[in-house]
Amino acid sequence: MKRATENRALLELYGNAENSTIEGRATSFIRDALAPGEPDAACLARMHQRLTMQSSKRVRPRFALRFAVVGIALVVGVASVGAYELARSAGWFGPTLPAASSPPSPSQGAKKPARTGMSPSPVSLAEKPADDLAVEPAVEPPPPTGEPDVGQPAPAAQPGPLARDLGRSKRQPSGRMAFIHRSLDLPPPSVPSPSAAPVPATPGVGNVAPKAPASPTSDEIQSLDLAFRLLRRDRNGVAALAAFDAYLVRFPMGVLNQEARLARIDALLMLHRTDEALAALESLPLDGGRRMAHLLLVRGELRARTNCAGALEDFTAALARSPDATMLERILYGRGACRAQLGDRAGATSDLRRYVERFPDGAHARWARSWLETAPKNGAGE
């Protein structure tokens, strides 16, 4: 089923060397590509030295440059507008029109369904400070269907961090520009609205995409999105768990079923229901899916409470999957402590020594150092 395969990587789908389709041949580039490694100590030291030397030098000039650029832009902008006003008042652009003192007609105001649900008039917009016009979606735009071939237009701009950084938020004209529009009796420019605008679209304007009829996939994504928000943003384990359970009941063969089951485990952990979390992890096939290293680590930590031997296997398997630094710290500590528990002092010494070298300020560094100092001296072989 096509939708069920969307959650799997290309390497899992087409990575077979005998696959002679274009997908297989394209995927072979991924399979055969070189993998970057970690820089050596000399490179790290060099970078750290540059950071230390340049941290004070680079900040001030950059701020000064930014202020200079902003200042120049402001001066140029004000000078341009001032020159235009002067030229207009001098009649260079034809007879001067009287400033509009009355509010615009209702039809003009209704043409701009703002994302926040307001229907601002140009007069009210001109009086608002610019910051109030920053667009935030009141409702998440309906996600498009999961079929990439449908060819629906991309969802309208969602002001994520990158969009905010690049300053692409849409604003109504304010201040002087609105005054100019009023003076010339021009209708304000229409603001393109996202397809999720809560107000109904004005026929013929075409600036609000008609809401697509709910499809199983868009419902599924909305349902899961809500659950993730409850878990990650609101930190509400109870509600998140209920939402994930509802999703799994409603979409037992859903595209994102695996994601939901994994996130459900995080919700159980948040509620300290560790036995259920461990049971859920034991029932999942941890054989190469997403977040493999992290899942093995969590299962190892849960197993370690009663079954160090089983936990050891998980820690070792997680270590073999090139974990990042945060996970490596937990793995080394978990495996070291388990080995010490099981009497493997040489193995424990090796792991805990590596832990202390890599994470001298780690959460368990003090305990690890104490153990290394007091444990009987042993060969530090692995």
Added chain:
Amino acid sequence: MAPTHKESDVNTVALPRMDPLPGEKVGWAPPSFDSVYRAHAKSVARWAMRLLGPKDDFEDVVQDVFMVVMRRLPEFRGDAEITTWLYEITVRIVQQRRTRARWWSWVTGQGPSPGRGQVRDIFPFLTNPPSDPQALFEARERTMILYQLLDELSEEQRTAFILFEIEGLSGEQIAEITGANIGTVWVRLGRARKKFFACARAWEERESDEARNRE
């Protein structure tokens, strides 16, 4: 109930103390810059190399990332994993860098990625490279072609593709790192895959045309 470890009882090995569970920030304190650098610089460098492709300026990216870390570490409250936070910064800086490079390449008429034979080393540091020189050469060539195909994607699609297909992150992790919702991530992935296959087909056709012209 499993006994918890006591600091004074170092000779009696207790079961590992559980790390704070998600949402639990008991006794959390913001890490120092040096500890963050020491613990995560290698990972950041690897991510930078992976996201940049066959360029040798990953050190600049790492430096930019840790400059941001230096400025924003006092504000970091531990709401997200520090790894996710660093990944987010790395992705953003690489995207900004690549966007600037695209503009520059448009102005100068050069491509955003170096052509074949123009780069001596794909990545300055490699994980498990082939020992055979011929195999290593072919792997380098194929890696360069891979990144040239990826250059045809938009930055958001390219990032999602690399993080999912090559780095092996989950859709939820990518959503957290890129600040998009999970539906958007899946859409970007779907479109990236479609375009990737189309570019691969076009590349194959160009190669076979060139081969025919050479004969």
